[in-house]
Amino acid sequence: MPHAISPDPVAEDGILPDAPALGGSSNSSQDASQEDSPQSAPANAEKLNLENMFDDDDEDDTEFPSSSIAPPDSDQPTKSSRINDPEIMKAFYQRLFPFRHLFQWLNHSPSPTNDFANREFAFTLQNDAYLRYQSFPTADLLRKQCVSLNPSRFEIGPVYSTNPRDRKTLRKASAFRPLSKELVFDIDMTDYDEIRTCCSGANICNRCWTFITMAIKVVDEALKEDFGFKHVLWVYSGRRGAHAWVCDKRARDMDDAKRRAVAGYLELLKGGDKSGKKVNVRRPLHPHLERSLAILKEHFQDDILSSQDPWADSEASSNLLKLLPFPDLVSALRKKWDSAPGRSSESKWGDIDTIAKTGVGSSDTYFGKRLLEAKQDIVLEYTYPRLDAEVSKKLNHLLKSPFCVHPGTGRVCVPIDTRRVEEFDPLSVPTVTELLAEIDAWNGDEKREADEEAKKMQDWEKTRLKPYVDYFRGFVAALLKEEKNGKRDRDEEGDPMEF
Amino acid sequence: MIRQEALRGDPKRRLGLNHKKKQFEQPQFKQQDYTHRLNFYILPPTLDITLEEFEEWAISRLKVLAELEACAFRNRTPEETASYMQPILAKHLPLAQNSSRSSNLQDERKRDHYSHFILRLAFAATEDLRRRFSRLETQLFKLRFQSDDARERREFVDHLNFEWDKVGEEEKRGLAEELAAVTPFKSKNAGSEEEGWFKVDWEQVPELVEGRKVFLKRGKAYVPVREQTTLVVNEFQRRLDQGLVLTSRALPRLDEDDRLSPILAHLSKSFTAPDAAYSQDSSLSGNDISAANVDALSTHFPACMSHLHSTLRANSHLKHFGRLQYTLFLKGIGLSLPECIAFWRKSFRLITDEKFTKEYLYNIRHAYGDVGGDANRRGRGYTPYSCQKLLTEGMPGPGQTHGCPYRTFSPDNLVGLLQKMGVNDRDLLKTVREDVGRQRYHIACNRVFESAHKNELKKVKDEGTWNAADLDTILHPNTYFKRSFLLKNMGKVQSGDVGMEDPSQ
Numbered sequence A: 001m002p003h004a005i006s007p008d009p010v011a012e013d014g015i016l017p018d019a020p021a022l023g024g025s026s027n028s029s030q031d032a033s034q035e036d037s038p039q040s041a042p043a044n045a046e047k048l049n050l051e052n053m054f055d056d057d058d059e060d061d062t063e064f065p066s067s068s069i070a071p072p073d074s075d076q077p078t079k080s081s082r083i084n085d086p087e088i089m090k091a092f093y094q095r096l097f098p099f100r101h102l103f104q105w106l107n108h109s110p111s112p113t114n115d116f117a118n119r120e121f122a123f124t125l126q127n128d129a130y131l132r133y134q135s136f137p138t139a140d141l142l143r144k145q146c147v148s149l150n151p152s153r154f155e156i157g158p159v160y161s162t163n164p165r166d167r168k169t170l171r172k173a174s175a176f177r178p179l180s181k182e183l184v185f186d187i188d189m190t191d192y193d194e195i196r197t198c199c200s201g202a203n204i205c206n207r208c209w210t211f212i213t214m215a216i217k218v219v220d221e222a223l224k225e226d227f228g229f230k231h232v233l234w235v236y237s238g239r240r241g242a243h244a245w246v247c248d249k250r251a252r253d254m255d256d257a258k259r260r261a262v263a264g265y266l267e268l269l270k271g272g273d274k275s276g277k278k279v280n281v282r283r284p285l286h287p288h289l290e291r292s293l294a295i296l297k298e299h300f301q302d303d304i305l306s307s308q309d310p311w312a313d314s315e316a317s318s319n320l321l322k323l324l325p326f327p328d329l330v331s332a333l334r335k336k337w338d339s340a341p342g343r344s345s346e347s348k349w350g351d352i353d354t355i356a357k358t359g360v361g362s363s364d365t366y367f368g369k370r371l372l373e374a375k376q377d378i379v380l381e382y383t384y385p386r387l388d389a390e391v392s393k394k395l396n397h398l399l400k401s402p403f404c405v406h407p408g409t410g411r412v413c414v415p416i417d418t419r420r421v422e423e424f425d426p427l428s429v430p431t432v433t434e435l436l437a438e439i440d441a442w443n444g445d446e447k448r449e450a451d452e453e454a455k456k457m458q459d460w461e462k463t464r465l466k467p468y469v470d471y472f473r474g475f476v477a478a479l480l481k482e483e484k485n486g487k488r489d490r491d492e493e494g495d496p497m498e499f
Numbered sequence B: 001m002i003r004q005e006a007l008r009g010d011p012k013r014r015l016g017l018n019h020k021k022k023q024f025e026q027p028q029f030k031q032q033d034y035t036h037r038l039n040f041y042i043l044p045p046t047l048d049i050t051l052e053e054f055e056e057w058a059i060s061r062l063k064v065l066a067e068l069e070a071c072a073f074r075n076r077t078p079e080e081t082a083s084y085m086q087p088i089l090a091k092h093l094p095l096a097q098n099s100s101r102s103s104n105l106q107d108e109r110k111r112d113h114y115s116h117f118i119l120r121l122a123f124a125a126t127e128d129l130r131r132r133f134s135r136l137e138t139q140l141f142k143l144r145f146q147s148d149d150a151r152e153r154r155e156f157v158d159h160l161n162f163e164w165d166k167v168g169e170e171e172k173r174g175l176a177e178e179l180a181a182v183t184p185f186k187s188k189n190a191g192s193e194e195e196g197w198f199k200v201d202w203e204q205v206p207e208l209v210e211g212r213k214v215f216l217k218r219g220k221a222y223v224p225v226r227e228q229t230t231l232v233v234n235e236f237q238r239r240l241d242q243g244l245v246l247t248s249r250a251l252p253r254l255d256e257d258d259r260l261s262p263i264l265a266h267l268s269k270s271f272t273a274p275d276a277a278y279s280q281d282s283s284l285s286g287n288d289i290s291a292a293n294v295d296a297l298s299t300h301f302p303a304c305m306s307h308l309h310s311t312l313r314a315n316s317h318l319k320h321f322g323r324l325q326y327t328l329f330l331k332g333i334g335l336s337l338p339e340c341i342a343f344w345r346k347s348f349r350l351i352t353d354e355k356f357t358k359e360y361l362y363n364i365r366h367a368y369g370d371v372g373g374d375a376n377r378r379g380r381g382y383t384p385y386s387c388q389k390l391l392t393e394g395m396p397g398p399g400q401t402h403g404c405p406y407r408t409f410s411p412d413n414l415v416g417l418l419q420k421m422g423v424n425d426r427d428l429l430k431t432v433r434e435d436v437g438r439q440r441y442h443i444a445c446n447r448v449f450e451s452a453h454k455n456e457l458k459k460v461k462d463e464g465t466w467n468a469a470d471l472d473t474i475l476h477p478n479t480y481f482k483r484s485f486l487l488k489n490m491g492k493v494q495s496g497d498v499g500m501e502d503p504s505q
């Protein structure tokens, strides 16, 4: 693995003028030791459970199919190769990435704390080396590292009990342990492949993006109404999914058992590809499911039945029949559909009630109730969020940082405003090349030459990134305000953890 | 932790279990009076006991915990566990109700109390042991709590003085619908009208939350009185976990006592986890276990691995948990690291060498202990998964293939899988359906094994060439493989290797 880059060049060019002064013990800069060089980086992962390591690669399993299978001479659009241009990424970190807001988000306070300093960052470099256990005392040092290493993306891990860079010098391995991290969720379109008909693989369109929209609505509501969390940040993953970061202190402090509990509470679809019916819930429905069903029903008619048309052909409609009770009803439906090939899913869905009413089976209330429940289960199977629950269950799981650039699409991983989640269009999210062009266009406009105000503007303010950074800023401000109040309360009460 | 002066001054070498003052509140050098049958084990024992008692009481309790663990292992339901444990508890760790008016009450409770604290010492050293001990002790407590006389149980709970928020009548009426929805219709007087509810932070009852057994509102969980057990049991475990951490910090001082250390070491050794005790013996060294041979060997695989193998062949890919489970199994049958790498490289035929090296190679090497930290290398990587592990892990999500198919497949799909594996006996398939319907997954798997090796098993039994241990219930996929391989290759297998040690024992 060739790498000409020094792992930590910060030491050489000193500290930014606006960075807070550092004591002699600053350890961000003395880390050029061999142990953190990219080749040996994975060996540092012993703290990680092996299962986590197996987790990490799955998004990539199908993420870049074209780059690994496509014949070398194929004349693919060169978009992704342009994004891989190191100069573009470097300019992105220099001019556009909102490091200061990212810092405040993770630091929970305006002045540097261990929440930021002991936080693990992991970089994926342009040569695909993976550099774990990086940490930074300040936003500026993180920024400098990004500019100099120029990673294709970076991930955020937990806050540790000590500085991650010092972990090797500790006498007892147990002194280095993860303390806190946002509760995170990962929703990826791959998990919908068996039910979406419009696209496959890495592709998405606005029709299948609705699956993600529905998932965000249901999960966001449950996190806030049921668990009482207030600070939930949703982020577009850059291609075909979304991440959630629950940032409340109460969420960050959760151990694995509690994370598992939240994931289990939200998880509904059980079983792999071979397990048959995936929704098996008792009645009455749990209030969370009742509310979710009410949200999802709104989407079912348009976004599933007419837009996805999931049971158009006869093979697909036999999947539907498998989910229905009462053999008589099923065979009557099969007969009807066999004689009308090409009947739409919408009509087929309607047929279920029509046929049921015309006397197949009895008209007693038990029959009606069972049928209604089966139909509810089907609605849930086709709309309820499919979470990659493993990501949420582990305190020490790393997740790609907001505002990174997806290396496959060039799109920035921007926050999604849940108040306008329906309007979010992943295909219009700006790419890094577009953003850089927008800065140039703005600067090239002669009228602005003399404008004093304009000179003070940050580069991101001149681009379509602005609304996303503004939203993020607002989110972080609300979080910081609560942290400040919370901290005051805790100080007044005395430390409840001391006994 | 041991009172040296008591020992020195006592010719009978009596032993005091006086925990240090700093650590626990006030030591009481008098017989504790056990008012309640149940014990939260807040106060450590203070009276002297003999070395013999020390060891004997600890071993009795250990037997009970081992049997409890075996119940989970064999997938017994709570009811089955309770009835299975009853005679074992009566024999090794009897604990009568006050109402029994037994004259042994105080002695029984003392033994219970002391043996608990002795095992704390034995199992506080590592996090793994602590976690396991805490899990089993909590199960034991729960078992006893549930079987306790209702009145005595209430008195016990009352004396603990929990501060749980009662839900007022007005709020209860306002939430009637939601509360009814988390009340199983079966329980008669559980209508939210009559039933009492506690309101606690949801973090206090994570397992009720995980199973959606409580109503949640803005961070509070509404726990019905009938689920009080969960609250009490969680509180028991929370305090035990805290206590164990304190004990572990105090342990180094105990090392100086050379009479206790061997006993404690022996106790903790006889409590090694089934997974950790995996040995190389499940492999078939000397036979041709190579990448090229896996297809042929796969006829000896249990359903879980057979499914992974055929999925891999069909898709040229496996998702991460499947990959991990299968890699460890292959390691267990004796596939060397280079052969295992060759196997995966060939199997993932749709990806480039570069991608393979980048994304998969390291994980395979890590599973073998070829890379990773000292602990991983020393332990030769990860242990192949036992049936217990596969049966207690999370269910696979869409697209995933790991786990035990007897548990994760719908009955129809399971039958399809078994038929693909060559199991066609209709009666057998019917019985397997019944087994999995009653969640007896490993029994179903053993049944399939016995049927597939009927003739060979008869032969070794008739000839007396295998002893009973070699024919014990299979509890590990690698045992399944090895036993199958040996039975089908009788006479051909390299000698010196027929010692059938169950990797899970």
Ligand SMILES: [Zn+2]
Residues within 6 Å of the ligand: A198, A199, A203, A204, A205, A206, A207, A208, A209
């Ligand atoms: Zn689409």
